[in-house]
Amino acid sequence: MSILLQELHAFHGNDGHHFIFDPESMVFFQSDDQTFQYIRRNRGGSSSGQTVPANGRSSQFQQMEDVLLKERARVSQRYQRASTGKHTISRLTILTTTACNLNCTYCYADGGAYGGPVNRLSASNASTAIRNILDYYKGIDAIQFFGGEPLLNPGLIESVCRDCETMFAQGKMPNLPRFGATSNGTIWNERIASLLKRYKISLNISIDGPQEVHDRSRIDVKGNGSFHRVFRTLEALKEHEIPFSVEVTYNTITMRAGYSVWDIISFLAEHDIYHPHIVPAAFAPTDGNRWTPPERKQLAQHYREATQRAVASLVEGKPMLFSYITGILQPLLLKIPQPLVCAAGVHDLAIDTAGNIYPCFMFIGQDEFIQHSALQSLDDDDYRRRGHDFYLQNAKEHRSSCENCWARNICTSCLGMHQIENGRLDGKTINCLIIQTVAETLMTELARLQQTPAQWKRFVDNYRSFRLGSAQPIEIC
Numbered sequence: 293m294s295i296l297l298q299e300l301h302a303f304h305g306n307d308g309h310h311f312i313f314d315p316e317s318m319v320f321f322q323s324d325d326q327t328f329q330y331i332r333r334n335r336g337g338s339s340s341g342q343t344v345p346a347n348g349r350s351s352q353f354q355q356m357e358d359v360l361l362k363e364r365a366r367v368s369q370r371y372q373r374a375s376t377g378k379h380t381i382s383r384l385t386i387l388t389t390t391a392c393n394l395n396c397t398y399c400y401a402d403g404g405a406y407g408g409p410v411n412r413l414s415a416s417n418a419s420t421a422i423r424n425i426l427d428y429y430k431g432i433d434a435i436q437f438f439g440g441e442p443l444l445n446p447g448l449i450e451s452v453c454r455d456c457e458t459m460f461a462q463g464k465m466p467n468l469p470r471f472g473a474t475s476n477g478t479i480w481n482e483r484i485a486s487l488l489k490r491y492k493i494s495l496n497i498s499i500d501g502p503q504e505v506h507d508r509s510r511i512d513v514k515g516n517g518s519f520h521r522v523f524r525t526l527e528a529l530k531e532h533e534i535p536f537s538v539e540v541t542y543n544t545i546t547m548r549a550g551y552s553v554w555d556i557i558s559f560l561a562e563h564d565i566y567h568p569h570i571v572p573a574a575f576a577p578t579d580g581n582r583w584t585p586p587e588r589k590q591l592a593q594h595y596r597e598a599t600q601r602a603v604a605s606l607v608e609g610k611p612m613l614f615s616y617i618t619g620i621l622q623p624l625l626l627k628i629p630q631p632l633v634c635a636a637g638v639h640d641l642a643i644d645t646a647g648n649i650y651p652c653f654m655f656i657g658q659d660e661f662i663q664h665s666a667l668q669s670l671d672d673d674d675y676r677r678r679g680h681d682f683y684l685q686n687a688k689e690h691r692s693s694c695e696n697c698w699a700r701n702i703c704t705s706c707l708g709m710h711q712i713e714n715g716r717l718d719g720k721t722i723n724c725l726i727i728q729t730v731a732e733t734l735m736t737e738l739a740r741l742q743q744t745p746a747q748w749k750r751f752v753d754n755y756r757s758f759r760l761g762s763a764q765p766i767e768i769c
Contacts, residue, residue, distance in 0.1 A: 298335045301698035302328055305736035306600065312356075313735060315698045317363035318627050320735040327353050367627045380431040382635055384422075384469070385438045385642035385653045386452060388413055388445040394476050394518060397509050398543050398573045398581065400712055404440030406657025411645040415451035421643050421666035422455065423464075428670035431466040437473040437493075438642070438653050444479065446487055453491035472496060474539075476510065477522035485532055494535040497522065499568075501556045505546045526563070538565050542591075543573035544581050553594040553614075554601050561612045567758075569615040570598075572722050574712040583722060591722070592729045599733040607741065607751050611758045616730045620702055621755070624734065629701040633694065636707050637663070637682040649675075651682050654708020685717045693718050703727050 301313040302323070310328035313320040323331075330353055389412045392404030425432065435456070437449050459465040470492075477497040487493065499522055500506040507517025529536045540556055553570055560568050572591060575582035583591065598614065605612040623630055632638060637651030644656050647667040655661035663682070664675040686707060688694035697703070705723045713721045741748045 299698075300331050300335055302331045302335065303732050305739070306596070306733060307736065307740060309736070309739070311732075311735055311739065313698060314360050314364070315701050317360050317367050318624055318629070318701055319360060319363050320624075320739070321356070322739050327356075363627075367629065379429060380433055380639075381425065381429050381641055382639035383434045383436055383641075384425065384432050385436045385640070386413065386418060386421075386448075387438050387440070387642065387644045387653065387656060388442040388448045389440045390645060391444050392440040392476070393444065393478060393512060394441070395511055395513050396476075397511070397545070398541060398575070400574065400654075400708075401440075401657065406644075408657060410440075412445050413448055413643070413645040413647070415448055415455075417647045417667060418448060418452050418643075419455050421647050422452070423459075424666050424668065424670055425641070426459070426465060432469045433467070434470040434472060437471070439474075441476055441479065442473045443475050443484055446483060449473065449493070450487055450491075453493070470494075474498075476518065477525040478512075478518050480521075480525045480528050485528065485534075488534050489532060494537070495529065496537050496539055496569075497526065497529075498541070499538050499560070500540055500543070501546055501551055502559050505549050505551060508545050508549075509541070509543060523563070530564075538568045540568050540570040541573050542570050542594075544583060544587065547587060547590065547594075553591075553598040557598060557602070557612055557614055566611060567613050567615070567618070571615075571706075572726060574709040574722065576712055577715070588722065588725065592725055595726050595729050596733050599730050600737060603734070603737040603741075603751070606754050606758065607747055609750070609754055611754060613758065616726060617734065618759075619704055620727065620731050620734055623702045624731070630704050631688060632686045633688060633691070633703075633705050633707050633710075634686065637679060637686060651686075652708065654706065655711070658711075691718055693720055693724075697724070699724075699728050699731050702731055 299315060301315065303311055303313070305311050305322075310323040310325060311320060312323045312328070312331060389410070390405045390408065391410045391412075395403050422432070435452065437452075439445075442449065453471055456465060456469060460468040472494045474496045475498070477495075477499070488495065498510065500509050503517065503519040506519045506522070510518050510522075512518060526536070538560060540560075542553060542556065546556070556570060557568065560566075572583075573581075595616065599617060602611075602613050602617055622628075634640070634652070636654070640652045641663075642650045642653040642656060643666050644650065647665055649663045649666045649670075650656050650658075650661050651663065661682075663678045664670060664672065684690045688697075688700045688703075694700050694703075703724075705721070705727065707717055709721050709723050710717050710719060713719070738751075741751050
């Protein structure tokens with residue numbers, strides 16, 4: 293049996309060397325020129341399952357073939373073990389309110405209202421929804437409060453947390469969920485501080501970088517920037533020892549102001565923030581702020597540079613990482629394939645203020661994605677059918693834009709971004725470009741480090757320490 297050459301990804305590294313990546317085993321290695329050219333010539337061959345004859349194969353290719361086949365079998369076995377077990381909801385997002393005190397320029401949610409009237413989720417409906425979900429699923433690992441601005445409805449947050457504690461104490465909930473909230477960081481008072489500390493609620497705070505760019509994007513209804521209010525909240529969170537993470541929407545305003553991705557990472561590091569989630573803004577095709585072709589190319593270069601610098605910082609023992617790196621390193625190093633684009637509709641669910649269930653918060657307000665009412669029993673054939681239909685659009689093996697992509701097994705993305713950029717769940721997005729760029733750069737840098745044992749050991753030791761000491765935020769999308 294021979295490996296089909298069209299499955300291998302051959303690319304030039306940052307340092308000019310040749311690299312080969314096998315999507316199935318997730319093994320990558322530096323290649324000699326003969327093997328690289330051989331794969332480049334033959335990888336576009338027959339897709340009918342026919343193997344390439346041995347004549348003309350380089351010696352390195354013949355040596356690596358058996359290794360890759362064994363690694364593919366090992367990865368397959370590891371994935372089968374990892375993917376078995378009970379089905380719990382990893383994250384339940386609860387929309388506390390559609391009200392928001394900001395009016396961010398790139399907001400996909402129409403200022404938090406999702407195209408509808410401002411509304412709040414009642415405590416009684418939230419309680420009913422959680423109980424119906426627990427009756428159908430085997431548990432909830434984390435509950436994320438969302439909006440609008442979720443902290444505008446602290447009473448609902450307190451009610452949900454208290455209700456979960458009661459259900460857990462009564463044995464009606466197998467585990468007490470972790471609690472988190474995604475906030476714009478502008479609301480802080482003693483009640484909020486007490487609430488966060490009492491129920492150990494972590495915050496995911498939105499920051500777009502230095503004041504010059506943050507205040508041009510994240511503005512209130514009067515057009516005033518929110519930079520100083522956000523950083524006052526960050527200082528208060530540190531003082532009260534409340535855990536938080538930071539999410540950056542890197543958008544065209546930031547790029548056009550001359551700030552690269554690494555500039556934003558460096559700025560946040562100056563404020564003791566070392567692992568931000570930096571995601572490019574998603575724009576509809578008709579949006580006048582969308583990325584131009586030259587900007588898309590520049591964006592890839594920004595992430596390539598940021599990846600190189602981040603790896604160097606880790607080797608030096610002063611890690612300044614970002615979520616794309618850690619998100620790709622995990623499957624790349626552990627060799628556990630990622631079969632879904634994201635967890636939406638499978639391990640993630642979202643509830644709006646009316647109690648409707650969506651695959652995730654990115655789809656709230658779009659009626660075609662309502663899966664069921666959480667105020668009714670989920671033990672329903674229609675709910676199972678809708679969930680299965682969404683799963684088929686999420687599973688990469690059923691997606692035309694994913695099934696032949698070389699990065700499919702190490703990629704985790706966002707179906708909501710696909711919907712925004714393409715008007716459908718399939719198709720490529722700006723996120724695909726970034727993931728492929730970061731993955732190729734990481735493989736190049738790791739191969740370079742392995743050639744120097746002392747550097748490789750520092751990388752491994754420092755990365756292990758970073759992972760052990762870095763709390764995983766509830767909201768990463």
